[in-house]
Amino acid sequence: MESHIYYLFVLALPVACIAWTVTKEEIFREAREFCIDRSKNGSRLVKRKFFYVFTCEYCFSHYVTILILFITNFKLLYLDWRGYIIAFFAIVWIANVYMSIYNIIRIDLKKEKIRAEKEESELKGD
Template structure:
């Protein structure tokens, strides 16, 4: 097993692309049409499985679990323990860190929008 500091570094670094992918798919304009389709399907599907399947593409928290699973398969990253429990710990830790990153990004984005609105308001009054 790598040293604890190396594992923690991997955890925080793997959370960056995990958060980026989850946020992009669930929020950004480039995926708007597929996301709108998924939102519609998540409300009109008759089975709970069908509704939940489509819902996971609209929720960054839900989707981050699947991105995390992909990242763990891609990298083989294990956290603290060298067996299956290391994958389990890595998965939940990675989801948590990625969601912290997305929360921070959302707050920053809100502040930027607020500042832009204030600037536009000042420009109109001047």
């Protein structure tokens, strides 16, 4: 049982990493902008919702989790189908906690960088 909890926290890491990278990082910016446009201007509801998934880290983490569960066959608490359902929601939740923490750290680092640049420019100005 203890190892299952360990695996839960480990499996949430790639889910968070993939979901964050696809929905937030520069490397996927053009694809994300395309999906944003389609999610807002698509002709059908299904089409708009499909493209929205690629713009929301929370939504996208659900699909990444399905892929991870398929690859790893990971179950939590139960050895039957219930174990997949519990693992699914647990991994999604932990992955989103990871992404929230990462976002807070990034914001703090950006603030610190801005402060340092401001102090440096003030020192140069004196």
